[in-house]
Amino acid sequence: MSERIAFIGGGNMASAIIGGLIKQGVLPQNIDVVEPSEEARNQLHSSFGITAQAQASAALAGAGLVVWAVKPQAFKEAALAAAPFTANALHLSVAAGINTDSIAAWLGSERLVRAMPNTPALVGKGISGLFARAGVSAEDQKRVEQVICTTGEFLWLDTEDKLDVVTALSGSGPAYVFYFMEAMTTAGTEMGLEREQAHKLAVATFAGASDLAQTSAESPQQLRQRVTSKGGTTAAAIASMEDNDVRALLIDAMYAARERAKKLGAEFGAA
Numbered sequence: 001m002s003e004r005i006a007f008i009g010g011g012n013m014a015s016a017i018i019g020g021l022i023k024q025g026v027l028p029q030n031i032d033v034v035e036p037s038e039e040a041r042n043q044l045h046s047s048f049g050i051t052a053q054a055q056a057s058a059a060l061a062g063a064g065l066v067v068w069a070v071k072p073q074a075f076k077e078a079a080l081a082a083a084p085f086t087a088n089a090l091h092l093s094v095a096a097g098i099n100t101d102s103i104a105a106w107l108g109s110e111r112l113v114r115a116m117p118n119t120p121a122l123v124g125k126g127i128s129g130l131f132a133r134a135g136v137s138a139e140d141q142k143r144v145e146q147v148i149c150t151t152g153e154f155l156w157l158d159t160e161d162k163l164d165v166v167t168a169l170s171g172s173g174p175a176y177v178f179y180f181m182e183a184m185t186t187a188g189t190e191m192g193l194e195r196e197q198a199h200k201l202a203v204a205t206f207a208g209a210s211d212l213a214q215t216s217a218e219s220p221q222q223l224r225q226r227v228t229s230k231g232g233t234t235a236a237a238i239a240s241m242e243d244n245d246v247r248a249l250l251i252d253a254m255y256a257a258r259e260r261a262k263k264l265g266a267e268f269g270a271a
């Protein structure tokens, strides 16, 4: 991985990917970042030794791969500013909602992969959905895999609309898990544990249950049944959740996230 990589936007997601690349031996001097916020530029310098540029310039022309990590709302403006310098690059967008028809039109390029990663990428435990436009070669796909695998796992999707589902599931999903952790920590604290103890128990429970689900041959439903003794405590908790329609509410939440992804695409994509 000796070619230059450019990032347009140097916030959370860019930092997660840059961190993974540097851990894999990519040199900071081979990474260009365009980042208008001075605070974010300072952060990139102190975390990775990268001197980011405030705006797109001819310096981007040396990049073989350009990673688009701006908010959907800022994508068009960022794309139009950088496109004159990135004509020969392969492009990788991580923006939610913005479809590749829009991005290809703004960039004037068909060499474009759209990805939906998630924040566990920060610790190398992310998972990304990937979709390649027809103009992307097998070699280009391999190049994207080399970069994305520094942040965790990935899977390719055969149609672009599935990326909005991935967004609702694993893209936004870490927030659902943290939401449950918050609630479990609050309840544990209310019932008399120290907050730190409740937090530790909640985090370890998610980590352990996830490991178990990943390594076991049994389905989550079977694993749940193993915890749930007849007439026991878990049965009482699950019955309370079922009475309160927690499952249906979670499913509704994912539909809301997917709908928002579609709306972002319609609102901030190409006209």
Ligand SMILES: NC(=O)C1=CN([C@@H]2O[C@H](COP(=O)(O)OP(=O)(O)OC[C@H]3O[C@@H](n4cnc5c(N)ncnc54)[C@H](O)[C@@H]3O)[C@@H](O)[C@H]2O)C=CC1
Pocket (backbone or CB within 6 Å): 008, 009, 010, 011, 012, 013, 014, 034, 035, 036, 037, 040, 069, 070, 071, 072, 074, 077, 078, 094, 095, 096, 097, 116, 117, 118, 119, 171, 172
């Ligand atoms: N945070 C998350 O969990 C995930 C985010 N995403 C996507 O990643 C993208 C970036 O999200 P985050 O990193 O969380 O946001 P962020 O706000 O941390 O980073 C975006 C950065 O872009 C910069 N920026 C704004 N206008 C710009 C321009 N014209 N040119 C270059 N940079 C510009 C901002 O100053 C900011 O630092 C979004 O499109 C989001 O949908 C995807 C998966 C997960």
Ligand SMILES: O=C(O)[C@@H]1CCC=N1
Pocket (backbone or CB within 6 Å): 096, 167, 171, 172
């Ligand atoms: O909330 C968002 O819009 C982004 C996309 C997935 C996670 N964060």
